Amino acid sequence: MTEPAVADPPAGERVPAIEAVDVSRTYQLDGVSVEALRGVSLTVQSGDYVALVGPSGSGKSTLMHLLGGLDRPTGGRLVIGGRDVNALAPPEMATLRNETIGFVFQAFHLLPRTSAVENVALPLVYRGVSARQRRERAAAMLGRVGLGHRLDHRPNQMSGGEQQRVAIARALVTEPTVLLADEPTGNLDSVTGAAVLELLEQLNAESGVALVMVTHDQEVAARAHRRITMRDGVVVADSADPRSAHDRPPSVDHGRPATLVPAPSAEPRSASGSGPGHPSGGSGGAAGATGRLPREVERPEAHSRDAAGGDAVAREGAAGARQADRPGGTA
Amino acid sequence: MALDALRANRLRSALTMLGVIIGVASVVLLVAIGTGTKQKVEQQVEGLGSNLLLVVPGRIEVGNAPVVSPLTLKDVDAVTRVVGDPDRVAVTVASGATARAGARSDFTTVQGVLETTPAVFTRSLARGRYLTGTDVDTSRRVAVLGDSVARALFPDRDPLGQQVALAGVRFRVIGVFAPLGQSLGVDRDDEVHVPVTAAQRLWGTQRVDGIAVKAPDRERIDELGERIVAELNRRHPDTEFSAVTQQQILGVLGDILGVLTGVLAAIAGISLLVGGVGVSNIMLVSVRERTREIGLRKAVGARPRDIGVQFLLEAVLLTTIGGLTGMALGVGTALLVDALSPIPAAITWWSLALAFGVSAVVGIVFGVVPAQRAGRLDPVVALRTE
């Protein structure tokens, strides 16, 4: 292991769990650059409870992936657990994720045909914990999320709420410093979703794990200690940041699709965005007219209580377009 | 963990293994047949007797046409002087002939021999007696029948004392050989021994086809052969002679059978290779199908190598389970073939070890590419796949 590139904090101050300084992330699509994040700076302290809000496509998930060390910024500095990710090789990134981060996804991402305990124990496998200890710790963690009676159930034998609880237990079994939850209730009905949220908040309060959560629920956002609003790949409001004068609730935001920067020589307003490699669909005209990647324009109801669904649809649409553009997308 | 993944897709795993199973089974079976045949031939050559030296005109080489022998009984006497012990020298002059007894007849090989034959080649009689020195010296028309000939001519009578006509000349049966069985598809009991002198008179020749010498010990066998060849060369300067030992015969036969076994194994190996390609293919499909799983594992801290090792293990498990199954199938088939057909088959440990090793290596070789691909997947992209 190489010596971690530490962001030396001024003496006496707390070492932040995560520190992002002017972080950007640009995706390349067929020679076209998509700026998903354009200079985001934020600091997550241990024990924080941060709600991340913003319209679909504003870069929330991209930011979460970066904060969790699942992806690397294309610009700026990102320090997770005191280590600069730019200085880390993929295996070191993996170890960093394992030791400091817990992920909860909208789609649960449990291994099918695998029992709840085994799912929860999975992160410990990559820590070299013995099988017996893994089971013990996973079982204890399942007890904490209220699933002590479901140890050997498989995902297909559990409700959505239970599955998400298993995923939460899996995220916390390694005792991370930060729990990153990207729309954790997006696939759940409102009652179940509320229970899952309550659990997350309770775990945050009890164990001191920092909770960063993407949500569309304004009540939740209001309950959080801190609310960060994103739009077009930048933070437009941060309740913890005194410089952010206007902390507007997300419903006021009018979601504009992230800016699309066409190929180097192309003019922003030219039709080059829908060049040969692009799908010519219904939205192709719009792309040609605006010079932007075809994407579902945010609908007004996207911020209502069931907004998560709408957002998912939008992201799916964008993913579809990406796949069409790039045949070997998963390579 | 790897086993769980294979169990999850039983049918596909089984079908993928099939290629490896068939490949390994055929390697094991074909090597067993090759080895069995070789062992049987060796047994038979060694069964001829120990420390044998066969002296024939011409060269003993694969593909050489036989030479008409210039040897006579005078040469045999000369060889006997070199050897120093007449009991160690046997001769043959052989020809096909029809043997007749009453209404029955049988085409067989008539061999003119000396009375020394049973001592030089280990042969035993089932009934009666063998030729004597007097029989040879007086060209007596007496015959010892091979088991098959005796059965063909005298199916329901005792052949001893009966008359047989060989090429139209009557001989009296004085003995019957104990059966020897088949050797490489040749019936070794299909022969009649008569005194060499009587045989020469029968065919109107002075010729002797070959001389066999039983050397007193193994150490001096080559030297003895050289001396015999030198003596014969002196007597017949125009003809080449060779003296070969059983070891040399075994060497030549072993080489031929070894090449044959190798070719068979190589053909079977090709099917193993095809099986390996199948494994590679299915692993690539599996990586694609389980992209989300890979993404998730990476998210919770799996390093690229952890993922790679996981998929490599799966591939190796797939081929080694297939290899073990194929080994069982190959051994079973070989045992059946050996028991139920005239083809001999012998299982050798090295062929089993080889087949198992090769199937594991096939797993590694054909699993590496899919495993690397899995290890390199971008977790963010992987998690988004449906």
Ligand SMILES: Nc1ncnc2c1ncn2[C@@H]1O[C@H](COP(=O)(O)OP(=O)(O)O)[C@@H](O)[C@H]1O
């Ligand atoms: N792998 C990718 N390749 C290209 N563009 C991407 C990729 N992932 C996300 N984007 C784009 O980046 C922007 C932000 O996406 P995302 O972070 O998923 O937004 P949110 O989670 O706020 O809905 C969108 O315009 C999206 O289309």
Ligand SMILES: [Mg+2]
């Ligand atoms: Mg998102």
